[in-house]
Amino acid sequence: MDEQISRARRIIGITNIDDFWKLTPFEFNDLCRGALLAQYDDLENERLKSSMVRPVGLIEDIETQNRSIESSLFEVKDFATNFGKESDNIQRKQISAKAFHDLVMERGRE
Secondary structure, eight states: OHHHHHHHHHHHOOOOTHHHHTSOHHHHHHHHHHHHHHHHHHHHHHHHHHTOOOOHHHHHHHHHHHHHHHHHHHHHHHHHHTTTSSOHHHHHHHHHHHHHHHHHHHHHHO
């Protein structure tokens, strides 16, 4: 019985031994079985998650969206880095682009 109690304490994680003495043998076995089944379910769920088929089309769509967002951000950054090197109209665009770039980068860090 003591071996079963120590095994159950390891399985369930209960440290107070007095809680086990209050259990009937059937409750004790049910508690151990439930704890073992919960561990099995967690392992089975992890196995299923790792073996799931990834939707390739969705991943490709996300990658193309990321590329277009990155190219837009690089374009804005180019405007920001070339600040003051062009005429007045383009200079205003660069100021706006730099402000937008700073805002996007600040929000991305949050």
